[in-house]
Amino acid sequence: MAPFETPWLTFVAWIVIAGSVVMAILWSVLRKPTENDR
């Protein structure tokens, strides 16, 4: 069992949500602006 007595496969759903937030932050910080950005 994962934290909060959650089965692992169900708990991964929470990780996916947290991962999406981290991915969005990294993408917006690391993405280089191109000349097409207006």
Added chain:
Amino acid sequence: MSELGIHALVLAVYLLLLVGIGLLAARRMRSSEDFYLGGRSVGPWVTSLSFVAAYFSSVVIIGGGGFGYRFGMSTLWIGATNVLIGVTLAWMVLGRRIRLFTGRLGTMTVPGFLAERFRAKEARVLAALVIGLFLIIYNVSILKGMGHAFEGLMEIPYTTGVLLAGAIIILYVSLGGYLAVVWTGFFQAWVMGVGLILLTVVALKAAGGLTAANTALQAVSPGLVHTPGEWGWAGLISYAMIVSFGVWGMPQLMVRFYSIKSTSVLRVGTVVATVGGSMAVLPYLDGAIARVLHPGLSNADLAIPTLTKAVLSPWGSALFLAGVIAAGMSTFASVLIITSGAVVRDLVQKGLGRELSERRAVRYSRIVSAVVGLVSLAIALRPPALVLVLTAFSWAAIASTCLWPMLFGLYWKRATRWGVLASMGGGLVTALVWIGIGSPYGVHGFIPGLAVGLVAMIVVSAVTERLPEDHIARVWGGSPDENGTPASTL
């Protein structure tokens, strides 16, 4: 003050605010680009939160809670795929190119983009018809969700609730156009978010915390905490795909990217939309908690209203009701303006070739918004019994038609006019036929619709004539080099 008085007061203040925003937006509107896209001037916070508000409707809050109640914690996966695929990846993959391409092609609607990008008039008419027809069906189910929320939480008769909410939306959309839709959407996203967080915190406390809730659910049935649990893979994956990947073909959401001020809006917008979109998981969690606190409800869709009444104070439940109404209204408003665009711009102006002055185009758009709203309202007063089935049906039909043409239109230069028409027709017909024969194997028609649309796009494009290089170069924003290859900067 009585409970009903508190509900009425909160609701009245809230609805007045919405009409005020509509009036403010109306003062800033001069052209049809203002009506449909807010003059392409919208910033990151308003774009991202109005995207979230248009995405999650009353159907998701009430129906999602019902799924959580019936199937337990595995439904958290629907919230998770909503965030990852429906929000974060959609913003990263689609946002920038949609803004750039539609700006270069000068199109304001999804059917318009398909027609100009693929030089296919038929794509415009087919997409506009599908959008016009199936979004009305979606409208009806949203109104129905709001009517039940009024009924359950405020003891207002269903018809009065539907009429009240419908009339306010039609008023501010036809007055204020897109700006009214995005500004009210921005405001409504906050109301939804606060309402959902409040309910979740209090409900978790009542259940003794997440660990206690999971243990109690496990005791009822282990299937309520495991994935895929009681639902099974076919149902869980079908549903998660349709409400997450389906977003990529839904015009009321794609249009958010048309209207941004510049592509730099996406930088902050993607983060805000992802954080805001995370609220998608809460109705499912709340529904599962309701199963612990109120076992034995006759109808799973009553899970959220029952939980709200039991755990929140009258002020809290008034706020939550406002959140549900907000979710319904913002989605309905977004859908209304898209339907009006499909009818006025794509069918009347471009499809039938009617020349309209800017002033007349705005007036027609207002009238069509009001008429479409009233038609939806009239159907919602006596909704067909299968309206929830029709919601998934309408998403499946629209996304099966528009998803691949949008995505390939943005990323594949080799996609051809015939490829796109084959994909649209094949995807739509397959989805409808699959649903018509009773969705074999528990798989929703959206999945086979997508598969056929994908194959048709690739195979037919490969064997038909390419679009002219100079056209592709213009769309991609470069000029062809001496070999005729577009010098893409993307």
